[in-house]
Amino acid sequence: MSEPVHAHTHEHVSAHTEHHHATPTAESNNWLGSKLSRWTGHGLLTMGGEFFSSLGMLTTPVGIGLTMASGYPGYLLMTLPTFVGGAIGWQGAKNAGSGEKTAYIGIKALAPAVAFMSSGFASIWSTLSLASTALAMRHRS
Amino acid sequence: MDNPVYDFLTTVLTIIGYEDDKEHFVNQFMMLCIQEANAAAFATLPLDVQKQLDAHVKKNEAHVVGEMLVKHITKDTYEEHLSLQIQTNFEDYIETIIPTLDKQKKNTLLDFLSDPDKQLIAS
Numbered sequence: 012m013s014e015p016v017h018a019h020t021h022e023h024v025s026a027h028t029e030h031h032h033a034t035p036t037a038e039s040n041n042w043l044g045s046k047l048s049r050w051t052g053h054g055l056l057t058m059g060g061e062f063f064s065s066l067g068m069l070t071t072p073v074g075i076g077l078t079m080a081s082g083y084p085g086y087l088l089m090t091l092p093t094f095v096g097g098a099i100g101w102q103g104a105k106n107a108g109s110g111e112k113t114a115y116i117g118i119k120a121l122a123p124a125v126a127f128m129s130s131g132f133a134s135i136w137s138t139l140s141l142a143s144t145a146l147a148m149r150h151r152s
Numbered sequence: 153m154d155n156p157v158y159d160f161l162t163t164v165l166t167i168i169g170y171e172d173d174k175e176h177f178v179n180q181f182m183m184l185c186i187q188e189a190n191a192a193a194f195a196t197l198p199l200d201v202q203k204q205l206d207a208h209v210k211k212n213e214a215h216v217v218g219e220m221l222v223k224h225i226t227k228d229t230y231e232e233h234l235s236l237q238i239q240t241n242f243e244d245y246i247e248t249i250i251p252t253l254d255k256q257k258k259n260t261l262l263d264f265l266s267d268p269d270k271q272l273i274a275s
Binding site: 033034035036037038039040042043046047134135136138139140142143144146147148150151 | 165180238241252262
């Protein structure tokens with residue numbers, strides 16, 4: 012049976028055709044790009060405050076997250092060290108741009124993360140370590 | 153860097169032979185997880201709080217928004233969300249790149265994942 016190309020999006024076709032030839036680097040970048048694009052590809056880059064209130068309960072917080080991720084990632088990357096003490100070595104853009112206030116709201120929303128990151132990722136590390144072990148076991152079987 | 157998660161992810165990239173900027177990749181990975189954790193955490197807020205949040209977002213009152221979020225999202229809650237996002241994304245990432253690894257890299261990676269604490273201490 013031939014591949015139902017027409018049923019796929021361009022991205023899906025690319026993913027299928029490149030899969031067998033991808034290097035670890037290319038596949039890693041492709042994976043990350045795909046994940047990030049879910050946050051940047053929703054056409055929400057220009058959403059304003061009214062967008063938040065129009066979408067209701069669930070998408071309101073998601074909207075904020077989207078703004079943070081898609082609107083001004085450089086600004087976030089630049090500013091995060093101030094809040095997390097450079098714990099994860101963020102690097103970023105030099106200019107905040109016109110969306111500074113919105114991005115700043117997003118950053119302020121990270122406050123719980125800041126407190127958490129300052130603790131050294133201990134709990135996350137424990138979880139990730141256990142998950143990694145289980146993951147390895149699955150692939151060895 | 154004194155960050156076990158960061159070191160862990162960087163070691164994984166080294167093992168698989170990632171050739172681009174590892175720090176950039178890890179930063180982007182963590183940013184992804186943070187965004188998703190934020191979204192998940194915000195979704196747990198009471199509706200009335202979200203409505204108040206909307207009003208302050210409209211006015212760009214960042215300090216108020218921040219105070220509200222800190223008040224309603226505890227460190228423990230956020231930790232749960234962020235841990236879950238990191239774990240989920242990491243597993244998905246590993247599942248994705250394993251087919252691209254040769255036998256030696258795959259075995260090295262699985263050895264590392266089987267006992268990451270030991271590997272990190274030894275490194």
